[in-house]
Amino acid sequence: MSNQGKPEKDKNRDRRLRTAAEKTLTRTPSAPGEMTGKTVERVLHELHVHQVELEMQNEELKRAQVALEESRDKYLDLYDFAPVGYFTLTRAGHIAEVNLAGAALLGVERPKLVRRGLARFVAPGDLDRWDQHLVSVLHSAEKQICELMFKREEGSTFHAHLDSLRLDRPTQEAGAGAGPVIRVAMSDISERKRAEEKLTEALAQLVRSNKELENFAYTASHDLKGPLITITGFLRMLAVDTERGNAERMHVDMARIGEATKKMDRLLNDLLELSRIGHVADSLEDVSLTRLAREVVKLLAGPVAERGVRVEISPDLPTVHGERARLTQLLMNLLGNAVKFMGEQPNPHVKIGVRRDGKETVCYVRDNGIGIAPQHTESVFELFRQLDPSRGGTGIGLIVARRVVAAHGGRVWIESDGPGTGTTVCFTLAQRAGPVTEEEQDNGRRTLARVADRGQS
Amino acid sequence: MDEGPLHVLLIEDNPDHADLVTFSLAESRPKAKTVHHVSDGDAALDYLFRRGSFADPDQSPRPHLILLDLRLPTVEGLAVLKEIKTSPDGELRRIPVVVLTSSAADRDAAAAYDCLANSYVIKPVDFEKFHQLVAELSCYWLVWNRQAAYSETAGRPVGVGLQDGSPAR
Numbered sequence A: 001m002s003n004q005g006k007p008e009k010d011k012n013r014d015r016r017l018r019t020a021a022e023k024t025l026t027r028t029p030s031a032p033g034e035m036t037g038k039t040v041e042r043v044l045h046e047l048h049v050h051q052v053e054l055e056m057q058n059e060e061l062k063r064a065q066v067a068l069e070e071s072r073d074k075y076l077d078l079y080d081f082a083p084v085g086y087f088t089l090t091r092a093g094h095i096a097e098v099n100l101a102g103a104a105l106l107g108v109e110r111p112k113l114v115r116r117g118l119a120r121f122v123a124p125g126d127l128d129r130w131d132q133h134l135v136s137v138l139h140s141a142e143k144q145i146c147e148l149m150f151k152r153e154e155g156s157t158f159h160a161h162l163d164s165l166r167l168d169r170p171t172q173e174a175g176a177g178a179g180p181v182i183r184v185a186m187s188d189i190s191e192r193k194r195a196e197e198k199l200t201e202a203l204a205q206l207v208r209s210n211k212e213l214e215n216f217a218y219t220a221s222h223d224l225k226g227p228l229i230t231i232t233g234f235l236r237m238l239a240v241d242t243e244r245g246n247a248e249r250m251h252v253d254m255a256r257i258g259e260a261t262k263k264m265d266r267l268l269n270d271l272l273e274l275s276r277i278g279h280v281a282d283s284l285e286d287v288s289l290t291r292l293a294r295e296v297v298k299l300l301a302g303p304v305a306e307r308g309v310r311v312e313i314s315p316d317l318p319t320v321h322g323e324r325a326r327l328t329q330l331l332m333n334l335l336g337n338a339v340k341f342m343g344e345q346p347n348p349h350v351k352i353g354v355r356r357d358g359k360e361t362v363c364y365v366r367d368n369g370i371g372i373a374p375q376h377t378e379s380v381f382e383l384f385r386q387l388d389p390s391r392g393g394t395g396i397g398l399i400v401a402r403r404v405v406a407a408h409g410g411r412v413w414i415e416s417d418g419p420g421t422g423t424t425v426c427f428t429l430a431q432r433a434g435p436v437t438e439e440e441q442d443n444g445r446r447t448l449a450r451v452a453d454r455g456q457s
Numbered sequence B: 001m002d003e004g005p006l007h008v009l010l011i012e013d014n015p016d017h018a019d020l021v022t023f024s025l026a027e028s029r030p031k032a033k034t035v036h037h038v039s040d041g042d043a044a045l046d047y048l049f050r051r052g053s054f055a056d057p058d059q060s061p062r063p064h065l066i067l068l069d070l071r072l073p074t075v076e077g078l079a080v081l082k083e084i085k086t087s088p089d090g091e092l093r094r095i096p097v098v099v100l101t102s103s104a105a106d107r108d109a110a111a112a113y114d115c116l117a118n119s120y121v122i123k124p125v126d127f128e129k130f131h132q133l134v135a136e137l138s139c140y141w142l143v144w145n146r147q148a149a150y151s152e153t154a155g156r157p158v159g160v161g162l163q164d165g166s167p168a169r
Helices: A007-026 A037-080 A100-106 A124-138 A190-244 A247-277 A288-297 A300-309 A324-340 A397-407 A438-456 B015-027 B041-048 B077-085 B106-114 B128-151
Strands: A085-089 A095-098 A144-151 A157-167 A181-188 A286-288 A309-314 A318-322 A349-357 A360-367 A412-415 A424-428 B006-011 B032-037 B065-069 B099-100 B121-122
Touching: A007 A181, A007 A438, A037 B128, A085 A100, A100 A181, A124 A144, A124 A157, A124 A181, A157 A190, A181 B015, A190 B015, A247 A397, A247 B015, A286 A288, A286 A324, A286 A360, A288 A309, A288 A324, A288 B032, A300 A324, A324 A349, A324 A360, A324 A397, A397 A412, A397 A424, A412 B128, B006 B041, B015 B128, B032 B041, B041 B077, B065 B077, B065 B128, B077 B099, B099 B106, B106 B121, B121 B128
Parallel strands: A309 A349, B006 B032, B006 B065, B065 B099, B099 B121
Antiparallel strands: A085 A095, A085 A181, A144 A157, A157 A181, A286 A318, A349 A360, A360 A424, A412 A424
16 A cells, blocks of 8 residues: 555645644744844754654654554454454343354344344253353353354354453443443354264264173073073983983983074074174165065965965065165065964965155055064064064064164064054165166076075075 | 972973973972973963963962073063062962073072062072972971961061072072
8 A cells, every 4th residue: 555545635634734834833923024034044944854854754654554554454354254253242242243254153244233132143942051151251250161052043053162251441342332341252063063963873872782782692692591401401311311221211302402402503593694684785786675575475485375375565665775685584584474473364464565654665564463462562573582482483583674674774663453463564764766677687586596595405 | 288289380481491390390309299381471470360271270279389480472580570579469479489590690680589589590400409499498388388277367488498598509
């Protein structure tokens, strides 16, 4: 910035100064006529010197003013474009001054903010805490900090961190009046809060799965002990029967021991199978559940025909993006259970269907079999839990189903009006619409063949 | 009074374990015993409260001793134990209950004793110790039963279990 910057203004000022100076001169008492020629010359010289001095002083002042203006602009820029919102509040919490960042945080133009209470932008649930903060700031000479939820006029919210300090110097800041003011620095910590919440959630999840694992190990060890106890028990019986020479009983004892080892083997295989489900899938693909259900009915053709069960498959089951082999396992377990727990039903019927629950697409396998009491609809998902151990199996089908569904981002649960009313097993899966390609169908057939082989081995 | 046979209610879902316990009982004193076996908690409560198919007191007499597995289908063993030990029926409450379980976990034993189990036996059962336990519990019952027969104001029985009150192992 140079002196030529404001020439008109400067000229006017010079002119005014000159007029004032001449007026002053005419009022001076000394008459020029009394002066000698020498004196006049000397006075004139003095005046010239003064004039030059004044002009130099004037230049100096102008430069100082420019520097001040530059400095002011710089700090105004720093103030306005700081990454945090700065507020100057009256002791009643009204906004006296705010920087641009502060206005942007609240989503209101700056002129419209002045003289409004900052409390207007505090989320209703946090108003009490804001009041407490204001009181503590006013009663303390120390900086006070606070985290609050703010709500913009258009309704969106953000988490803010406030650093507030009372300033006792009565200032001329616009609208602040006399008395102490409060300086508040406000930063948006929504991102950090979100990260914190995610961390908390992840931690809770970890605690849950740790607990699950603990329960799992407890149940697994308990159930694996079963056959061992049988083996130990019948070995003792065998010793007694050998001593007594009871050959018939000895054979029975040995047969029981043999059965128990087979049972142990089945339990261990099931545990191994279960442990594999959590692993990352080798290939994910779009799977049409309608087509998959038809294939599964073919795989279970034996038991289905033996029991004379009519299986109805809805044509509009969703297409899900997932692991075909696992989804096959899921439907096989659910359909297998439906057929297995049909009871004395004269018209056995299973429907594999879909319904909308609000925004959720819920698939279900519904049978008209023996049903289940409400107090057991959750416990049957536990490892090796069987309500009726005489029905064979090891009690692993539903926990497998739950793990498969969880791996596909869904939930599985049982609905039943109690014994005798049939059972509906419902599940949700993260789904993706889209046509199923020929190639995928071929892949599917190969996977199914593998599953079928495994089932028979 | 007619002492009759000792009635034992065995609540055990594993058929192999039930057979082993039944065989073992056959070897223990007193010889005359009837074992009533149910395989889940629901059936156990039906038996004890004489409901459904257990309504006939001749077919399903009140047991003198209850052997209870903890992990059962339907109603869990601990829930059955609580039902027995908090029953308003004093005679039912006083039936000695031996928990028979494959769990050696301290928390399970503590939970069982908290629910007033009379003894806690970890499977596989040591035959001799088991016989001793059954003999003592049944003797105790017979004594108590005679007292009850002589006087309707039968005194509250003292702790039932081994001599020193420690859990049988």
